[in-house]
Amino acid sequence: MSETATVLRQEREENLRNIYDNKIPKRVPISMYLSNAVVAGYAGVDLKATYWNPSLLKKPLLELSERIPSDTSLYGGSVYTPVSSQTLRSINKVMSSTGYMQHPNTRCMEADEYDELIADPYAFIIEKCIPRLYKGLNAESNPGKNILALTQENQLKMAVGREEMEIMQELDERFGYPNGIGPTGFGRAPMDWLADQLRSFSEVCIDVKRCRSKLIEALDAIYPLLYKIGVCADPENVSRYHSTDFQLHMATYLNEKDFAEVWLPSWKRQVEDYASLGMRTGAFLEHDWGRLLDYVYELPTGSIFSFEYTDAKLIKEKLGKKHILSGGFPLQHLTKCTKTEAIRKTKEWLDIMAPGGQYIFGFDKGAMTHHDVNIENLIAVCETVRDYGVYDNPGTPTGEIFNKSDYKHSNSPVFTSKYYRSWEDYIREFPYTPEEARPLIAQSEDSLLFLMFVMTC
Amino acid sequence: MMTNLEKLQTAVVELEETAVMEIVEQIMTSGGNDAQAAMEACREGLNKVGQLFESGEYFISELVFAGVLMTQVLERLKPALSKNFDQQLGKILLCTVEGDLHDIGKNIVKAMFEAAGFQVADLGIDVKANVIVETAKTENISIIGLSGVLTLAIDSMKAVVDAFKNAGMRDKVHIIIGGNPVTQEVCDYVGADAWAVNPQLGVNLCREWVKG
Ligand code: B12
Numbered sequence: 025m026s027e028t029a030t031v032l033r034q035e036r037e038e039n040l041r042n043i044y045d046n047k048i049p050k051r052v053p054i055s056m057y058l059s060n061a062v063v064a065g066y067a068g069v070d071l072k073a074t075y076w077n078p079s080l081l082k083k084p085l086l087e088l089s090e091r092i093p094s095d096t097s098l099y100g101g102s103v104y105t106p107v108s109s110q111t112l113r114s115i116n117k118v119m120s121s122t123g124y125m126q127h128p129n130t131r132c133m134e135a136d137e138y139d140e141l142i143a144d145p146y147a148f149i150i151e152k153c154i155p156r157l158y159k160g161l162n163a164e165s166n167p168g169k170n171i172l173a174l175t176q177e178n179q180l181k182m183a184v185g186r187e188e189m190e191i192m193q194e195l196d197e198r199f200g201y202p203n204g205i206g207p208t209g210f211g212r213a214p215m216d217w218l219a220d221q222l223r224s225f226s227e228v229c230i231d232v233k234r235c236r237s238k239l240i241e242a243l244d245a246i247y248p249l250l251y252k253i254g255v256c257a258d259p260e261n262v263s264r265y266h267s268t269d270f271q272l273h274m275a276t277y278l279n280e281k282d283f284a285e286v287w288l289p290s291w292k293r294q295v296e297d298y299a300s301l302g303m304r305t306g307a308f309l310e311h312d313w314g315r316l317l318d319y320v321y322e323l324p325t326g327s328i329f330s331f332e333y334t335d336a337k338l339i340k341e342k343l344g345k346k347h348i349l350s351g352g353f354p355l356q357h358l359t360k361c362t363k364t365e366a367i368r369k370t371k372e373w374l375d376i377m378a379p380g381g382q383y384i385f386g387f388d389k390g391a392m393t394h395h396d397v398n399i400e401n402l403i404a405v406c407e408t409v410r411d412y413g414v415y416d417n418p419g420t421p422t423g424e425i426f427n428k429s430d431y432k433h434s435n436s437p438v439f440t441s442k443y444y445r446s447w448e449d450y451i452r453e454f455p456y457t458p459e460e461a462r463p464l465i466a467q468s469e470d471s472l473l474f475l476m477f478v479m480t481c
Numbered sequence: 482m483m484t485n486l487e488k489l490q491t492a493v494v495e496l497e498e499t500a501v502m503e504i505v506e507q508i509m510t511s512g513g514n515d516a517q518a519a520m521e522a523c524r525e526g527l528n529k530v531g532q533l534f535e536s537g538e539y540f541i542s543e544l545v546f547a548g549v550l551m552t553q554v555l556e557r558l559k560p561a562l563s564k565n566f567d568q569q570l571g572k573i574l575l576c577t578v579e580g581d582l583h584d585i586g587k588n589i590v591k592a593m594f595e596a597a598g599f600q601v602a603d604l605g606i607d608v609k610a611n612v613i614v615e616t617a618k619t620e621n622i623s624i625i626g627l628s629g630v631l632t633l634a635i636d637s638m639k640a641v642v643d644a645f646k647n648a649g650m651r652d653k654v655h656i657i658i659g660g661n662p663v664t665q666e667v668c669d670y671v672g673a674d675a676w677a678v679n680p681q682l683g684v685n686l687c688r689e690w691v692k693g
Contacts, residue, residue: 120580128582226585229542230549233496277541315537 025197032200036095040205040384043348044265044304046326048381048420052374052413054406055350055386056094058397060102061124063088065394071123075105078187085191089199091399093406097201101188111177112479113160116221124392131224132156132480135231138238141222142245146441146473153222153480207306209268211254212481213291214243216273221480228274232282243290248439251294253477259301264426267306267328268298276311288319293434299324300431306330308351317342326426332388336376346424349377350384355391358401366401370408378413381422385409445469486515486522493526493554494533496546505557513561520562523554524596528681531589535679545585551592569598571691574617575626576604578637586660587628593680594626599687610637610644617645617654624687627673629660635667642672655690657683 025033039049060081064071067084074080078101085099092098104125109117116130132153133141141148155162160173196203218239219228231239254268275287295305306328313320314335321343330351331339339349353373357366377383391397447462485504492500501523508515530547533539563569573594577587584606591601602620604612617625625645627638638658645651656673659680668676677683 126582129584226545229545232542233546234498279538279540279543282542 025200029198029200033202036200037202037205039095040202041265042418043381043384044205044326046382046421046423046425048415048418048422050415050418052378052409053095053384054093054409055096055384056092056098056406057096057100057390058088058098059390059392062391062394062397063099064123066397066399072106072119075102075107075123076184078102078184078191082191082194085195086198088399089195091403093403093410095202096206097192097195097199099192099195101185101192105184107180107184108177111160111180112158112173113166114158116157127220129224129226130157131222131227133222135223135227135235138235138242142242144441144443145246145249146439146443146476149476149480150443154476157221157480205265206267207269208266209254209256209303211268211270211294212250213270213272213275213287214246214250214294215239215287215290216271216275217250217481218242218246219274225274225277229277232278232286236286240286243286247290247293248437249473249477250290251297251436252439253474254294255298255301256303262302264302264304264326267304269306269308271308271310273310275309275316276313280315283316284319292323293436295324295327296431297433297436299426300428300433302428304328304426308332314338321346323347324426324431325424328384330386334388336373340376340379344377344380344382344423348382348384348423351386351388352377353385353387353405355387355389355396358391358398358405359396361401363401363404367404367408370405371412374409374413378415381415381420385413444473486518489519490522490526490529493523493547493550494529496530496543496550498550501550501554502557505554509557509561513558516558516561517563519558520555520596520598523551524593527551527589527593527596531680541585544589548585548589548592551596552588555592555595570600570688571624572600572602572620572622573624573626573687574602574604574613574620574622576608576613576628577606578627578629578634578641579607579609580637581629581631581634582606583630583660584628586630590626590628590659590680590683593684594687597684597688599684610641613641614644614648614650618648618650623654624690625654625656626683626687627656627658629658630662632662634660635662635671638667638671638673655687657686659683 035050036053039051039053042049043053060074061071063081063084064074066088067081069080069084081099089098104117104127106119106125108114109119109125116127117125118128119125133148137152140152159165161170163170166173195201219225223231256262256266256268275283278287298305304326305324308330309320310332312333313331317339320329325346326348328348328350329343331349332351334352336352339352343349353370357369361369445465447465450465451457485507489501489504492504505519508519527547530539530543534544575587575591575594577584587606591603594601602616602622604616613625616622625641627641629635629638642651642656645654645656657675657677658668658671658673659677661678663676663678665676675686677686
């Protein structure tokens with residue numbers, strides 16, 4: 025690692041650490057990310073090819089990282105890719121003719137299947153959801169080959185993943201992106217998960233009205249599963265420098281009553297349970313949460329909230345002391361404004377968001393294609409944040425302090441399922457297994473659970 | 482005292498499914514003479530739901546549910562509606578354009594058109610321009626409704642208009658476009674005959690076209 029990169033990394037980590045520690049940083053950190061589609065478009069590379077050969081993105085990524093002074097790596101690999109979706113013949117992730125990966129309005133659970141989901145959520149995922157969403161794993165639609173599909177997907181994913189990893193490491197080393205601080209966990213709000221994948225966006229809108237109490241019962245039943253997915257692996261060693269992050273989806277499309285009675289309680293319980301362990305929550309608040317800010321305020325102190333459509337003054341005033349704010353800066357400014365205007369808008373934005381610290385600069389949404397980004401303007405905006413967003417009082421205490429003891433863990437039942445094998449079950453079946461196998465078995469049961477869950481995300 | 486039809490309209494606005502279906506059931510068991518008027522009341526109700534959405538009292542989930550409710554009512558009333566009720570205003574082709582998979586808006590528009598007495602040929606989502614032109618030709622449909630919410634849908638809409646031009650049919654059809662990103666500017670760019678974000682305005686426009 026070069027000396028400049030080392031210095032930059034230290035500076036970046038310290039800035040973030042200050043924010044996480046309720047102190048004013050030296051300057052406003054910039055959190056940026058460019059999707060494969062944007063990078064490919066910028067470089068004139070075929071997006072479809074990059075899924076199979078990520079190294080096509082390396083040169084443009086090196087160039088972009090050199091030019092854009094982001095404090096986080098621009099590259100995160102790909103989330104949805106044809107490498108997986110085609111191998112598994114998935115219907116919930118499909119590639120468009122231009123190579124753009126998308127999530128259609130699919131469902132893998134019918135309205136009359138709530139009781140089955142409630143009885144054993146993990147079994148429902150394995151027996152019903154996965155075979156419906158992934159035709160390649162379905163014994164009826166892909167006989168014989170369904171035995172091979174998951175292993176093949178895993179092989180391909182690993183091969184491609186290695187290349188992605190190499191690029192990430194090279195970028196981290198060359199440009200000094202922070203290491204060991206920031207989001208590490210991934211969670212889903214119970215109702216978002218149920219809506220997005222199981223019942224579908226539109227069907228859940230109907231369930232809220234038609235079978236509200238069943239829906240609420242289901243949210244309760246899936247709670248232990250969702251809790252387990254997002255909770256940090258070692259609850260004894262929780263670090264406030266990490267967060268479990270959520271991508272919130274359904275909330276703002278509901279009226280306030282449905283939001284408060286149906287959507288919110290299970291997620292609030294989740295983040296409060298996590299807070300009682302000392303964990304930090306991060307969340308992207310999709311769409312416009314303007315009318316729901318009072319509820320957001322109530323969430324555990326020191327949560328990191330990234331906004332989409334927003335009234336900067338309002339969120340700063342209402343939430344800025346208790347929580348860490350992020351996002352919100354309109355991506356549109358990059359294409360709709362001249363460079364001078366974009367710089368002026370950035371300064372105006374910082375004048376509102378930066379005072380008092382507790383702010384990480386970011387855009388309201390990720391760009392879909394390179395047409396959504398004017399690189400020159402993007403550079404100008406980031407440089408402005410870097411140079412204008414400096415504080416003259418770094419290290420000064422700020423914001424409300426998080427106190428773990430303010431939160432009580434709910435009485436959540438332990439996660440069980442007929443597909444989640446305990447050690448006792450294991451040795452009953454294979455009595456000659458030594459104790460050495462125990463941690464391995466436990467770990468693999470957990471990673472299977474995680475894999476199956478991610479397949480429904 | 483509210484009449485049954487007024488009650489029906491209120492129940493639609495309040496999305497009281499049980500009440501709506503009860504009244505519809507009553508209308509049907511007592512001979513169905515009010516079926517047409519009931520449709521009209523429901524459409525008024527649905528229109529009000531749209532207004533409540535625009536004014537921020539209702540949200541997308543209410544819109545979705547209202548659409549479903551409407552379809553259900555129509556299903557139940559159909560046998561009693563004069564045989565040619567759904568043809569009296571003619572036929573309209575409706576779909577979400579190529580590349581776009583969103584259909585919540587389209588389904589609401591469909592419910593509104595059906596309730597107003599149009600027959601709707603719903604081609605679904607992600608529909609290619611040539612399929613639209615072919616269907617219009619074979620089914621002899623002269624009103625084309627295109628829906629889309631992705632920005633890329635705008636170019637797909639333009640492709641549909643161009644496809645009608647290429648097929649020599651542009652002057653035989655009226656094309657109306659809608660969806661969140663649609664504006665007058667977009668309409669000019671696409672070369673459509675009209676645009677509407679409010680489905681009721683769309684219905685009104687198409688009624689004019691049918692009258693000629
Ligand atoms: C619901 C939703 C989904 C659902 C769709 C469910 C379904 N069955 O439709 C799901 C979760 C599946 C989804 C998926 C995706 N979505 Co989406 N989705 C939305 C959301 C939240 C609401 C859209 C909606 O239904 N609006 C409500 C309806 C009622 O409004 P409307 O369509 O405008 O219709 C009204 C009027 O316009 C009019 N109208 C409509 N059509 C017509 C036609 C005529 C003729 C007339 C007269 C009137 C008319 O009447 C309707 C009633 O008032 C929006 C965000 C938002 N707040 O708008 C994002 C949004 C549209 N989605 C977006 C994206 C990016 C996607 C994905 C590509 C994400 C992904 N990477 O997978 C995929 C889509 C894949 C694809 N190719 O389409 C972006 C689009 C960005 C852009 N600039 O193009 C948005 C804006 C979110 C965002 N802020 O980024 N999505």
